[in-house]
Structure formats: C-alpha cells, structure tokens
Amino acid sequence: MVIIHKLPNRRYGMPGNASCPGCPESMGLRYLKMALGDKAVLVIPAGCSSVIQGIGPKSGINFPILNIAFAAAGAAASGMKAAFEVQGKDYIVVVWAGDGGTADIGFQALSGAAERNEDIIYICVDNEAYMNTGIQRSGLTPYGAWTTTTWTGKKEHKKNMPFILIAHDVPYVATASVGYPHDFIEKLRKAAKIKGFKYIHLHAPDPVGWRFDSSLTVKVAQLAVQTGMWPLFEYERGSFKLSPFSKKYKDPSKRVPVIEYLKIQGRFKHLLNKPEEIKKIEEYIERTWWWIDLLERSTNPAKTARELLNK
Numbered sequence: 001m002v003i004i005h006k007l008p009n010r011r012y013g014m015p016g017n018a019s020c021p022g023c024p025e026s027m028g029l030r031y032l033k034m035a036l037g038d039k040a041v042l043v044i045p046a047g048c049s050s051v052i053q054g055i056g057p058k059s060g061i062n063f064p065i066l067n068i069a070f071a072a073a074g075a076a077a078s079g080m081k082a083a084f085e086v087q088g089k090d091y092i093v094v095v096w097a098g099d100g101g102t103a104d105i106g107f108q109a110l111s112g113a114a115e116r117n118e119d120i121i122y123i124c125v126d127n128e129a130y131m132n133t134g135i136q137r138s139g140l141t142p143y144g145a146w147t148t149t150t151w152t153g154k155k156e157h158k159k160n161m162p163f164i165l166i167a168h169d170v171p172y173v174a175t176a177s178v179g180y181p182h183d184f185i186e187k188l189r190k191a192a193k194i195k196g197f198k199y200i201h202l203h204a205p206d207p208v209g210w211r212f213d214s215s216l217t218v219k220v221a222q223l224a225v226q227t228g229m230w231p232l233f234e235y236e237r238g239s240f241k242l243s244p245f246s247k248k249y250k251d252p253s254k255r256v257p258v259i260e261y262l263k264i265q266g267r268f269k270h271l272l273n274k275p276e277e278i279k280k281i282e283e284y285i286e287r288t289w290w291w292i293d294l295l296e297r298s299t300n301p302a303k304t305a306r307e308l309l310n311k
C-alpha cells in the first residue's frame, strides 16, 4: 500500500493558479505528480486543467505540459512518445483530458492511439460535463443531471468509456477516484510499468457544476463509490478484477442508498421527489454491476466487453 506522506510532496500547483475552490482536477494533478515524479510529461487538451495551468509563460502547474487542440490529445501524445524514443529519453507521456475531450471530441484520436497500442497513459478526468465553458452536457454526464444544456435533466445514461476501452483490448484499463488517492496512485504506478496503451478513468466531482459545497469534493467522490455508481476496477490484459475499495459493494445490501449521493448535489435537485427517475438511476447501477460480474467471470474480458457493447 502506498504511504502518502512518504511520497514526494513538492509544490505542483503554484500560488495564484486559476483553480476553483474544491477543484478535483488540481487534486488529481497533484496525485499524478506524486505518483510519477519528474518522469511525467503531460499532454492537455482544452479544458479546466489547461486553464488551471494558464496558457503562456505564467504556468500554474509546475511540470512540463504540451497544450493541444481539443480533438488531438491521443495523436499528439503518440507523436511525443515516438520523438522521445528516437532521442533515447524514457519520459512517461500522459494525456490528461476532460470527459468532453475524451468521450466526445477527442474520441477518435484516443481510439486510434489505443488501437495502435501506443506506449502512453491516457487519463480521462471525468467531471461529467464541459465545465470550463460553462457546464454543458457531455457524453459522460449521467442520466437525470442538470447542466446548462439539459435544463430538465439529461435523458441519456453515461457513455461507458472504461468498458469501451476494455473492448479495444489494450494492456491496461482502470477506474479511479479523487476520493481514493492511494488507489489512484497505485494504479498510476502500475500503469507506468506496463508497455503499451494504458487508460485510467478518474472520477472527479466538481463543486461548481454539480452544485455542492466546495468542502465536499472528497465526500461526494467517496459516495459515488459507496453507492455503487462508480465502481473501482482494473483490467490487465486477460483479467478483470474489482479494486479493494469497491469489493464489498458488489453485494447490493452493502451499498449506501443512491439517494444519499443524489441529494447532496444541486444538479439532481429536480428529481429527488420523482421515484421513477431515481429508479432509472438504480437500474443503471444494477446493469453496471451485472456487466462487472460477467467481466470478472470471463476468460476473455475484451471479447465479453465487445459482446456486451453490441447488445
């Protein structure tokens, strides 16, 4: 188990940067750097993290970053890794992209890099909307959530990116959460040792867009795991397993009722007195865990994921 206070704790976020209070992306960036140290070079497409960083000479984040167009992170990281290889430099190239930059506009470059099995780590920092431009819906906004483009609640469920990446049969796929830094740091360190394409999907509750108090980022992140909304798991080519913090939530009776997660977020306020809407979210949780059970028992999880996605 990683001991957090023994990890390097240099100042990675500089004073005066543009993070909002309770920002999950700056928490995640700090854990990333604690895990990978000075070997990590980041590729960041447009999004909150490119704003935290601050474009231009006054960077708010103390490590090397290439800012790149929204749609191009997967391709840019592939090229950067190839250039380092030619130069004999063993930097770890990490894409740090939002949910919009991953599941919507950056999807083709991500899928291409996964299919070519590029030796990079791709991290989707999922705050479940286009936050930087004013809380617009993305393919990863969950069912029922208010955004500035879904005033009465989103009508579609979240696109299941980790399962889509497992279906690509890349060497490593994991989910993580800013509420469980040990787990995230261990997964990053494992990913850094694996050759080929690695995808980590980091759940990142956002106080501004999700409408909760900025002191509650970690609590909301942990509730997502404890209600079964955001299971933590790992796929290593050929095998799928639940991570320790999520194991007990396989049993539905051990899960915190989902209403506890919904009611501390203003973005779900309009559906709290609509049992039929809450039921749809509960069904989504059940379906996710049904998939997890099938993937755990499968001898070929990538094939199983492809079959499930085709249904």
Ligand SMILES: Cc1ncc(C[n+]2csc(CCOP(=O)(O)OP(=O)(O)O)c2C)c(N)n1
Residues within 6 Å of the ligand: 046, 047, 048, 049, 070, 071, 097, 098, 099, 100, 101, 102, 127, 129, 130, 131, 132, 133, 138
């Ligand atoms: C091609 C293109 N379209 C739109 C934009 C405007 N834009 C910049 S950041 C952003 C939202 C990013 O959302 P997401 O990827 O979820 O990251 P977050 O801001 O939530 O961290 C948008 C729409 C852009 N920069 N480039």
